Amino acid sequence: AQSVTQLGSHVSVSEGALVLLRCNYSSSVPPYLFWYVQYPNQGLQLLLKYTSAATLVKGINGFEAEFKKSETSFHLTKPSAHMSDAAEYFCAVSITGGGNKLTFGTGTQLKVEL
Amino acid sequence: GAVVSQHPSWVICKSGTSVKIECRSLDFQATTMFWYRQFPKQSLMLMATSNEGSKATYEQGVEKDKFLINHASLTLSTLTVTSAHPEDSSFYICSAISRNQETQYFGPGTRLLVL
Numbered sequence: 001a002q003s004v005t006q007l008g009s010h011v012s013v014s015e016g017a018l019v020l021l022r023c024n025y026s027s028s029v030p031p032y033l034f035w036y037v038q039y040p041n042q043g044l045q046l047l048l049k050y051t052s053a054a055t056l057v058k059g060i061n062g063f064e065a066e067f068k069k070s071e072t073s074f075h076l077t078k079p080s081a082h083m084s085d086a087a088e089y090f091c092a093v094s095i096t097g098g099g100n101k102l103t104f105g106t107g108t109q110l111k112v113e114l
Numbered sequence: 115g116a117v118v119s120q121h122p123s124w125v126i127c128k129s130g131t132s133v134k135i136e137c138r139s140l141d142f143q144a145t146t147m148f149w150y151r152q153f154p155k156q157s158l159m160l161m162a163t164s165n166e167g168s169k170a171t172y173e174q175g176v177e178k179d180k181f182l183i184n185h186a187s188l189t190l191s192t193l194t195v196t197s198a199h200p201e202d203s204s205f206y207i208c209s210a211i212s213r214n215q216e217t218q219y220f221g222p223g224t225r226l227l228v229l
Contacts, residue, residue, distance in 0.1 A: 032216065034217075036220070041205075041223070041225065042222050042223060043118075043120075043207050043220040043221050043222040043223045044158070044207065044209075044220040045220070046217055046219070046220075049216070049217060051216055090157060090158070100163075101148075101160060101163070102148075102160070102218060104157045104158045104159075105157060106156070106157045107156075107157050
């Protein structure tokens, strides 16, 4: 079975500062990994996904994530935070591609302060 | 592209009544749709997976007779919460995917409040 751990349920950064949201996964087979963002009272929007191609994945809104097999990690980063980045972020894993069961982490609430 | 809609966006109902939530893929044919439930401050929990034209597969602990799922066409799946109770109050989110896609596209969610 696969699982995802997101360290830090709340992260607070200053506007313009680096954003780092941590995600570690557990999977018995090569995983597919995803980052989704959720704004209040809305569904999830895909930020980026790793599907065994390039280990550094670039997504929308300036976010990127790097797949590190040795560390079983898929941390999400953005060089400069913007107020509009404040949202809930979910890391998810699938062992059969995104077309099948996704297992989500517990989420990280990102707060961006002036 | 890849837009998924849900209707209604929110609903309030009395305990004991049934509520139907629709999930539509607007610009692609969804061979598979997923239904998730999200309680406040928690992650999404998969309830069931439905493939067009066949019975839904429910996750462990989800009552199939309480949460009726129908996926009668390639663009529409419905979730009916039967005899709703206050503990069923939650945010219900669907996602859809077409054959050979690697990404699930999520709807905006439906907030259900059972009084």
